[in-house]
Amino acid sequence: MAYFSKHYHSPGTAPGTLIVRGAAAQPLSINLIDYTEAGVEEHQLDSPEQCRSFLEHDSRTWVQVNGEVNPDMLRNLGAVFNLHDLALEDVINTGQRPKVELYDNQVFIITTMPVYDGTRLELVQVSLFMGKNYLICLCPLAEDPFEPVRKRMRQTSNVRFATRGIDYLLYALLDLIVDAGFPVLEQFGDQLEDLEAELLERPSQQTLSSIHRLKRELLILRRVLWPQREVITTLMRGEDEFIHTETLVYFRDCHDHSIQIMELLESFRDMATSMLDIYLSSISQRTNETMRVLTIIATIFIPLTFIAGVYGMNFHNPASPWAMPELGWYYGYPMVWAIMISVTVTLVWFFKRRKWM
């Protein structure tokens, strides 16, 4: 994942401009669920225009748009639901900071859902518009991540969803988005533990690069999860009439989860930083050991080799009593060995005393 993953128009572009970079990679689908206490209706739409009829009567309407949106479709949607230009720009320029924007009779929410397949962390921007009796959810993934909510809606036969306001649906979606952080962090936690074992037993360049990758992903994840927590706080503050008092207890639960995710994240970041220090210390410890072995071997053999070298000199002057007479002595050779052994013993004693052996 790139450090900088925000889409933006070039500075000075008029606010509310809708332009897409490149062609859409994910096909677009619009799914509409209309529900009352009487039952749940599902429709697959071709164009946002088709929503109009559902808005008129009293039912609750959930419009789920999956895949990469195009400017035309967005403008169309904006016209049907009376969405603000700046909000539409934020939908198309993915990589936004999670936020809540309160308009006169509409709430606009940007959130980020982390998706992790074990090797690649992806941050998916989910944009939500909530009005009096409708909720629009735009998600760039082709596959709908909110299928579990739809399932519950069908199963529980309107008991919970239909009796409570549209804000309960908002909670259900936000809760899923926030809770998506738990499996991601669980995987990170497992990776931390694997790295920890590797670190203390056999640190390698590979370990280093894994720690770095982990730190990076935690950092990028943190950048989107901090403001996400604020999003829920803002919604909970209850300054607008959209969130009912009886739904607040659910939002509070969701808020607790988002705090716990942040705390887990921060503690993982702490440990990853600490692991870098451990890595360095561990490598230094190994260098120190290697060094000690080299020093012991070299320090013992270098003097011995010197002694052997001395008696390898060719001072052949039979006339001089000073010309290496040792070479001719009867016990000369054993004497040299005696010297060499005593040198070795002395050095070994020295190393033992210094606790190097």
Added chain:
Amino acid sequence: MAYFSKHYHSPGTAPGTLIVRGAAAQPLSINLIDYTEAGVEEHQLDSPEQCRSFLEHDSRTWVQVNGEVNPDMLRNLGAVFNLHDLALEDVINTGQRPKVELYDNQVFIITTMPVYDGTRLELVQVSLFMGKNYLICLCPLAEDPFEPVRKRMRQTSNVRFATRGIDYLLYALLDLIVDAGFPVLEQFGDQLEDLEAELLERPSQQTLSSIHRLKRELLILRRVLWPQREVITTLMRGEDEFIHTETLVYFRDCHDHSIQIMELLESFRDMATSMLDIYLSSISQRTNETMRVLTIIATIFIPLTFIAGVYGMNFHNPASPWAMPELGWYYGYPMVWAIMISVTVTLVWFFKRRKWM
């Protein structure tokens, strides 16, 4: 202890779902104490249903559930005491962040009690429900950690417990949970001191891994103790009618303890981080010393060995006066020793000047 130890339902599960991962490892027991100024009654219950009769009259009732709860029993308990679905979900999904949830005529509290047996730190989630005249305490341990409170209750013969409200019992349990941090931190403090001595005298890979383990445990402990402090602050703020003014002084004492525990923890974390730096410096210092010994030995003997090597060459040309005439000199051999000794003396002087010897 794992970095990630929270139990959670897969994202998108309906709120209030009660499912348990795996079979219960700890057998379940329900203990009920009913006390008035007249006396204390203790009962061992088979099912939460049996509590109903005690709720009706004016006495205070403490229901202590030890061991791993199962969904059926929880639903039962919820029905008897009218507990919120989300609260029950939090009880079953252990590893929750400590929190207080204020319902209409009930307080729900999650706390974490640290248990440390010298090698393994365990964090036990204790869940508490307090109503007008009852207190339910759920603790997954098989052995009841609140036995000391029960003992005091029996001894003091209702003087303190029965004359004060149920909030005094809540204080007694919270105080025990908070104070459980002191022996844990005392052990950590002792370990820090042992590590410190080891660090400065004989740092090893083992020391490194101990420091790391300590940092990790302090981090995980901190993650649960910070919100615990907030729990007590929230209770003390006195916005609900459950805590009486005369009990507040006790909560204040408990709050002081929780702050002191946090401050101890933070200072231990600081020292553990500092110890990593000390470790690295200590190892580097040792490498430096080893290096110096190697350099001194090598620097002295390498030139000597070279000199010996020179006079080991076989330039046997009797016809040439340039062919190593030194070998034939009368004082050739002593001269070589003189050269070698002077080289040694020079190098030793050099090392002394640089303070390497």
Added chain:
Amino acid sequence: MAYFSKHYHSPGTAPGTLIVRGAAAQPLSINLIDYTEAGVEEHQLDSPEQCRSFLEHDSRTWVQVNGEVNPDMLRNLGAVFNLHDLALEDVINTGQRPKVELYDNQVFIITTMPVYDGTRLELVQVSLFMGKNYLICLCPLAEDPFEPVRKRMRQTSNVRFATRGIDYLLYALLDLIVDAGFPVLEQFGDQLEDLEAELLERPSQQTLSSIHRLKRELLILRRVLWPQREVITTLMRGEDEFIHTETLVYFRDCHDHSIQIMELLESFRDMATSMLDIYLSSISQRTNETMRVLTIIATIFIPLTFIAGVYGMNFHNPASPWAMPELGWYYGYPMVWAIMISVTVTLVWFFKRRKWM
């Protein structure tokens, strides 16, 4: 870019003193746009005096001053628009901290626009004065960075600019200044990724100096962007009558961008710091490997060389059975090789066990 880039008068100088250090490097141009719903008029002025006529009638007037201002021109401008002495001093002493100063019927704003050409980051101080129906913008660059706004003004034929107050023009300029941070951070993000690859594959002194340069630029950028965020917050707080409620939603968008830029910046700084640690660890890992190769080679060959040295000694005493009889043995030479091979095998086994090979 220098660490200290603020211009200041020597301490004790009277407030409001206008002095320039050195000659102006950029030629000065004054561009005036006068716009009403009826149309847009553009004028190139020679002196601030010429603005007077435009101020009298009801149109909105944008005075854009590009290039390095001189004291005379500033005093002139101050006289025409009744600008405060201290504000003028801040315009001339570039390198100011971004700020908003609210005067009786005027707002004075200092902002900083980052300009990055891939090798050199430049921070350009843009000073803005906004009155009831005029806006003065002073920018030391010769080339006008606000050309895109002017273009939109001409295109949209007064629809947006003329119907809204002068505060919408202020927003348009501030938005451009804030958004100028995105391309700069995108380039920094790319550089971080390049450095990261370099770091883990082939760290060099060059990598180190690149990381340092990046950290330095991020730090200096941060110093001006933090207060910039406060500038927008102050303007949004709406305590003065200059910002209309309907323009607030645009300022909020601009504020979101400034926060996102800060968060990107902070996360980049975090990564740059982490990279320094990775660098050190990576280098230590390499030193460790080099060391291991040296140790293996030295430890294997030093004993072998010693053995060879022993049998190079010249103990020629035919009379003594102690004088290196091995040299005369029938299998003496193969025996020495056998010893040397077994020493080698033992050492290789030792290194394998220690995982050094």
Added chain:
Amino acid sequence: MAYFSKHYHSPGTAPGTLIVRGAAAQPLSINLIDYTEAGVEEHQLDSPEQCRSFLEHDSRTWVQVNGEVNPDMLRNLGAVFNLHDLALEDVINTGQRPKVELYDNQVFIITTMPVYDGTRLELVQVSLFMGKNYLICLCPLAEDPFEPVRKRMRQTSNVRFATRGIDYLLYALLDLIVDAGFPVLEQFGDQLEDLEAELLERPSQQTLSSIHRLKRELLILRRVLWPQREVITTLMRGEDEFIHTETLVYFRDCHDHSIQIMELLESFRDMATSMLDIYLSSISQRTNETMRVLTIIATIFIPLTFIAGVYGMNFHNPASPWAMPELGWYYGYPMVWAIMISVTVTLVWFFKRRKWM
């Protein structure tokens, strides 16, 4: 000083329990000063009971208890002055966090006085109870540290102490306790400077352990001084009627001192941390230098030794012109020296170019 130095009862003990660990090491003395504008009376008491008579009339009474208190004496004191159980428990369980507890007509204050004799830092818990016209001060030291205050009381002949309330006496004692931090920090400052010199000139394992000890003491000192600052803030907030407005200016002065002590402490901690980094860098720099010397010596002599070794080989085949004919050349030996000298010169040139020599 131990990391963990708090005394605590085992979790679950009833609040207000008074038990002492071990026998009292310091003998106990109770000193009572009763003063009015008329004069100062001093008494040495045997038991707290004797205080009763002084409480009845209008004078101000200062009860100073030095040495280690026992439960009986404390219970006695509590009965006379109507002290809270929890407060008495805090007096006996030393190592408390400094705090203020406001009771109905009493203030209970715990403070910590640092005592440093150059080698050992001791933290002495001083407990204070202030009522309408009495002040009780309990200090575990055998020698009374408040003698200077007593001296001033006698000298100034009631002018300041007797005309102002008992709160002025409280200020005098707190001021002495807070100011006791200055000489301690002065000594730490001196130690920092000594360490700094040592660090840059001749870093050793000893330096490392001194820095560590200093960090540790600063950390432990900080743990008690932070809350001490809050104690004075709480007292100054003036919510209770005990502190008179005219004494507030003195408390403000005392508060300033406590802030300055904290700031000094924090900056010392910063420097101690920085010193660890300097230490590591300094050691690495030394290792690097040692390394360079070794490399230069080894790199110059190893090739030379090899050359000498080559001509020490015994290829004696008079029949072959390939069998080391150099040995028999007329200028063979000088030629070898020429080769060796040119190798040396080349290597020295190489090292000079790399700035290693």
Added chain:
Amino acid sequence: MAYFSKHYHSPGTAPGTLIVRGAAAQPLSINLIDYTEAGVEEHQLDSPEQCRSFLEHDSRTWVQVNGEVNPDMLRNLGAVFNLHDLALEDVINTGQRPKVELYDNQVFIITTMPVYDGTRLELVQVSLFMGKNYLICLCPLAEDPFEPVRKRMRQTSNVRFATRGIDYLLYALLDLIVDAGFPVLEQFGDQLEDLEAELLERPSQQTLSSIHRLKRELLILRRVLWPQREVITTLMRGEDEFIHTETLVYFRDCHDHSIQIMELLESFRDMATSMLDIYLSSISQRTNETMRVLTIIATIFIPLTFIAGVYGMNFHNPASPWAMPELGWYYGYPMVWAIMISVTVTLVWFFKRRKWM
């Protein structure tokens, strides 16, 4: 500059005690400026007593005391202007934390002016008392740093100073004190840049000690500049009648400067810390390179030397075909060279592959 530079009386000394340590090093001078709209009068006074006459009439009076004050003179001054004992104690005990103390009809301000001559940073405590129509400024320097203000006062002929209140004079002095930070930080910025170049090109022990000294000075400077910012904030809050609304804009400007100075300081501290990391990395990189050279040379020559050593052995047994027959081979010597060259080529290839050469 010392880490601990505060003067204090020994703990327990009565508040307001005036004692000086050592003899005054700087001679004392008292300069009085009395100004009205009519004109400026300057007087050199011998004793504070002489101020009395100026206080009586309506003019504004500035009493500037330069040099080291003595207790007698201070007591005298205190008597004339009715100054508080504690304030006088703070004047004499230099090294105080900057602060504002509001008395009934007097403001007492302690500020610190940094003076830097390129090698030594000095922090000069300037104490100010402001009353209704007088301002007393005490500065321990012999040379008056406020001469520029006096000059402006004389030049502008009462226009600004006399028409505005005494608070404008206070602003003029504070502004000079705050702005004195700019040249100091400019010099620090230059030093940072010099160190940076040194660091990346040729790090030495000297560089390390320079970075350390810089960090230390920045730390000590920060300790006094943080509270200085608060001093100005407190004055600006306008709770007392001394600062007029029309002077507030000037104080705001001064406040902006003090914030900018703090931000510069913090960013310099950040960079200095980062430089320590760069230093360590740079040294490690160098050690790594040195190591590589040593390893390459040693690894190539050690095996060669061993081979030469083997053929230097004296196995002279003509009777055995196993006794080094190679020595007698026709192509023996060239064969050895062939072996040695192939070993060298292999090792060079190995090093090239590992990117060590």
